[in-house]
Amino acid sequence: MSLRINDVAPDFTAETTQGTIHFHEWIGDNWAILFSHPKDFTPVCTTELGVVAALQGEFNKRGVKVLGLSVDAVGDHTRWASDIQDVGGHPVKYPLIGDPELKVAKLYDMLPASAGDTSVGRTPADNFPVRTVFVVGPDKRIKLTLAYPMATGRNFDEILRAIDSLQLTVKHKVSTPANWKQGDEIIISGAVSNEDADKLFPGYKTVKPYLRTAAQPK
Structure with missing residues (x-):
């Protein structure tokens, strides 16, 4: 399934570092950003998650809920969060989805069906397409997608700028x-x-x- 702008963002239920969430219900009447990672304890992703933690107030001001995803278990995320805070200087207060069975990565067309059903034994290189940002509106439709290679850190100032534009042009x-x-x-x-x-x-x-x-x- 190829996802395009204005498609309804696929709904899902997943375990996160803050408990079970039902994606559409979790969004509610807010905007949301879902950004994905190929593996825990990877250097570029560690810096990105730290930057988002530092920018949490900026997302809050815009009424945007933040949700991370990494192709590993929630327990790994919890341990990784300590490194993220050490590197970035801010605690991770937003939830991180555990996707050890690759279900959300496949649902969002970031991994093919042939990728199997477990993250065990998979390397970041195996999961390299899991590097996408999805901005979802209160209507649960995809408003923007950005995909990055593993070696290029995401520019979250640009993502905030794009959200400002999206919210302005809707109004x-x-x-x-x-x-x-x-x-x-x-x-x-x-x-x-x-x-x-x-x-x-x-x-x-x-x-x-x-x-x-x-x-x-x-």
Whole structure:
């Protein structure tokens, strides 16, 4: 099953470092980020989980729940969390899914059905596709996916920037241009007539007939 933007994020029940969760129920009316890892005690992933721990307040401000996944058992995650805090300087307060039977990794099309049904004996190289970020909206649909190779650490500032854009464009009839960040000008949706744009975005600029910009809505 290939997952695409706007597909319903597959629901699942899993054991985590904070108990059993039912994914859709756990999301509730919030946004969520699910980010995956090929193995515990791997160097790049250790730094990533530490950065997310440091950014927990930023995700909270945006109403985004954070959920990690690694292809190992919950008990391993608990021991790994100590290393993550040592390296990153912040405790891991978000749940980490234990996926020793590879069920969630397969459900989210990060491993093929032929991968077997146990993480035992598998190396990070065996699990290298389990390096994806999924941003899921309150409607339980996938809003964004990002996949990274094992040797390239994820940029969580970019992930926060993308979430800012997603949340803004859901609330207003706008898009965000390349390299947009909070406070920058936005692009007015093509579905908005010039007459309506005058009311909604007074003082907007017409760069091209198909490209109108304005200050970011409050």
